[in-house]
Amino acid sequence: MQFVLKLIAVFVILAENEIYSSIVSETLEACHGSNFYVDILLDATTKEINVNIPSLYQNNIILTCSIPFDKKPNCLPVPIVQYKFNQTSKILTFDMKYHNKEHAEKALFVNSTLRNGTTHSRKIILLPCKADFKAKAIHNNTYVTVTCENRSFNQSSGMQILQGDNIVSQCQWNKTTPNCISAKELANGIQMTTEHDPKIKYSCGMDGQFVQLNYTEESTVLPESLSYSSRLSEPQQILMLTCILLICSLYY
Known part of the structure; x- marks a missing residue:
């Protein structure tokens, strides 16, 4: 059974010149061999993002994107990562296949830089799914x-x-x-x-x-030493008793 959980990072501007906050799950579950997805909402203040899994890939980085003002992001993923961008919703989605040996308990970081130079990083722990x-x-x-x-x-x-x-x-x-x-x-x-x-x-x-x-x-198993009649099903026992009564009535 495959299990896919989408993880959403939402960047919210609190007020002019204030640091934004992010809303994102701390953990992400996926079944071995299935794809896991991360959705990131890119607003007009986001300049660039990079995603990395330390100690797993060369240079740790699996995806980098620069975001020109009011244009589609320019992204460079590693070969195992796919991504797409929805221009209407401004959501960037990337996904990759989960392998337990490589990804279990690894930390995935989504790092973003705003146009005013503010940076933010969020830690996401990858976990095996309960369904497995x-x-x-x-x-x-x-x-x-x-x-x-x-x-x-x-x-x-x-x-x-x-x-x-x-x-x-x-x-x-x-x-x-x-x-x-x-x-x-x-x-x-x-x-x-x-x-x-x-x-x-x-x-x-x-x-x-x-x-x-x-x-x-634990289910109870009847031992072989039980009598033949005790191992019969209820309909079989009723039929046997009926036959005995008929024989007895004819005899007497």
């Missing part, structure tokens, strides 16, 4: 098995199982080898089994993203 998690806690009233999975587990820094804010189980990657503490490594995640306490709430964590778990009671 498969998390469950199954109990039998005595023990609970907590399972946390994500298709990007092998492209992550590691995964944790938490009780409240405390990590109780984890597997962290040491290059290509997982270092697990109180956890069983799965193909796409981790698992642990412990004593069940309904008051304890568990969550799964990976690369700054967290999902809460709800308990599911």
Whole structure:
């Protein structure tokens, strides 16, 4: 399932010669392999913008734009970035594909410079989407098995199982080898089994993203030693009882 979240940065002039403020989310979620989008409203006071992700790309910069007065912006993106500008709304949109190994927990900065020389920078943290998690806690009233999975587990820094804010189980990657503490490594995640306490709430964590778990009671499986009649379905039991009563009435 792909998850795309648009992040909007709105630049507002408070008054003449006053510094503008920006309205922008602090985090942006995206699923592995999907595109994420950033929308920036360019007003007449904006002279230039640049977008960078430190320590990720050469020179860190992924997009630069100069904005001539009352004209379309002139932009230079890196090859993996696409952009478009809506002349009517004055919104510049750029997008790129999200890869968990490259982007998870990285900071993306949108920097802008006004014509009066004022500069502003906003920090946006990129996070994996919650939709990519498969998390469950199954109990039998005595023990609970907590399972946390994500298709990007092998492209992550590691995964944790938490009780409240405390990590109780984890597997962290040491290059290509997982270092697990109180956890069983799965193909796409981790698992642990412990004593069940309904008051304890568990969550799964990976690369700054967290999902809460709800308990599911384990299904009861009938043992093979049960009698034949107890393993019959209700309609079958009714039919068998009817046949017995008919035979008894004929006999007597």
